[in-house]
Amino acid sequence: MPRADELRLIARVARMYYLDDMKQGDIAARLTISQATISRLLRRARDEDVVRISVHTPSGTFPELEESLCRKFGMTEVIVAECGEDREGQILRRMGEAAALYLETTLQPGEIVGISSWSESLLHTVENIHPNRRAAAARVVQILGGMGDPSVQKHATNLTTRLAQLIGAQPQHLSTQGVTSSKAAQKALTSDPFVRETMAFFPQITMALVGIGAVEPSKLLADSGNVFTPAELAELAQLGAVGDICLNFFDKDGKPVPSSFQERVIGIGLDQLRQARRVVAVAGGARKVAPLLGAMRGKLIDVLVTDQYTAARLDAVQA
Numbered sequence: 001m002p003r004a005d006e007l008r009l010i011a012r013v014a015r016m017y018y019l020d021d022m023k024q025g026d027i028a029a030r031l032t033i034s035q036a037t038i039s040r041l042l043r044r045a046r047d048e049d050v051v052r053i054s055v056h057t058p059s060g061t062f063p064e065l066e067e068s069l070c071r072k073f074g075m076t077e078v079i080v081a082e083c084g085e086d087r088e089g090q091i092l093r094r095m096g097e098a099a100a101l102y103l104e105t106t107l108q109p110g111e112i113v114g115i116s117s118w119s120e121s122l123l124h125t126v127e128n129i130h131p132n133r134r135a136a137a138a139r140v141v142q143i144l145g146g147m148g149d150p151s152v153q154k155h156a157t158n159l160t161t162r163l164a165q166l167i168g169a170q171p172q173h174l175s176t177q178g179v180t181s182s183k184a185a186q187k188a189l190t191s192d193p194f195v196r197e198t199m200a201f202f203p204q205i206t207m208a209l210v211g212i213g214a215v216e217p218s219k220l221l222a223d224s225g226n227v228f229t230p231a232e233l234a235e236l237a238q239l240g241a242v243g244d245i246c247l248n249f250f251d252k253d254g255k256p257v258p259s260s261f262q263e264r265v266i267g268i269g270l271d272q273l274r275q276a277r278r279v280v281a282v283a284g285g286a287r288k289v290a291p292l293l294g295a296m297r298g299k300l301i302d303v304l305v306t307d308q309y310t311a312a313r314l315d316a317v318q319a
Helices: 003-019 024-031 035-047 063-073 088-106 120-127 153-166 183-190 193-199 219-224 230-238 260-264 270-274 286-297 308-315
Strands: 077-081 112-115 139-142 170-172 207-210 243-245 248-250 278-282 303-307
Touching (some): 003 024, 003 035, 024 035, 063 077, 063 286, 063 308, 077 088, 077 308, 088 120, 088 278, 088 303, 112 153, 120 153, 120 207, 120 278, 153 170, 183 260, 230 260, 243 286, 286 303, 286 308, 303 308
Parallel strands (some): 112 139, 112 207, 139 170, 207 278, 278 303
Antiparallel strands (some): 243 248
C-alpha cells in the first residue's frame, strides 16, 4: 500500500476511535477490516505521530512527584496532598482528607484493619471518613496499647471505635498500656485473656493504618503517658534510632534498633506488621522526613499519604 494511502487509513481509524468514540469491533465492521488490523493501525497511529496523547495534570495534584517516590523507594502507592502552607495544622488536615479518600476507595469487603493509637494524622483521617455504604470490613483491631492518662484516653478508644462504626466493622480494642513499667509488667499484662484475644488478630490484619513517629514523641503521645523517659529516648537516638512505627524503633535504613525498652511495649511488632497485605502510613512535616526515609528504605510501609512539602524533601534525598 502506498505510504499516503496507509497514512490516510491510519488517520481514518484514529478519528473514528478517538473522536467518534467508536469501539474497535464497530470500526472493523464499518471498514470491513479485521479487528486485529484495527488494533495494529491504532498502534501505528501513535508510532507515526498521527495521534499524540497528553494528560493534563489538574491543579493541586502531584502525579510526577508521586511516581518518582514510588520508583525511588519501591512503594506501591504514594498520595501527595496539596497544602497551602508548610505548617503542621494545615498538613494534618489535608493529609487526613487524602487518607480518608484512599481508605474509602480501596477498602475491600471483609478486611481486617489494624490501626495504631496516639496518632494525630490518623485522628484526622478517621474524622474525614464518610460512612461506608458498600460491603463492610470485618474488624478494626487496635495494634498499640491505648491505656494512658485519663484526660486523653478517649483518643485511643474513640479512634478504633469510630473507624469501626464508619466502615461497618467490629471493633477490637487492646485495653492495656502502650508502654509498661517493666518487662515483668509487660509479660503479666499480655497474659490477660482479653489482651491475648486482640493480639491474636495481629497476623490476620490485611491493612494496617499507622503513623510514623520521630524519636522525640508528638504532644499527643507524650500527653498519653505512653512514652519512654528522656534518658531512654536519648539512648535510643545514640543507638541510631530515627523513628518508630507503633513504638518499634528503627534506624535510617529501616532496620530495627534493638534495646531492652522494646520489651516494655505492648503492640504489634515489625515482623507481624510486614505480614499485612498493605501498611498505609499517614505522616508529614519536616520532623518526619528522617523517620519516613528510614521506613521507606526498610520497606516497612507500602503506601504513604503525605503533603507536598514533605514529598519534595523526600524526593530530593537518595533512596
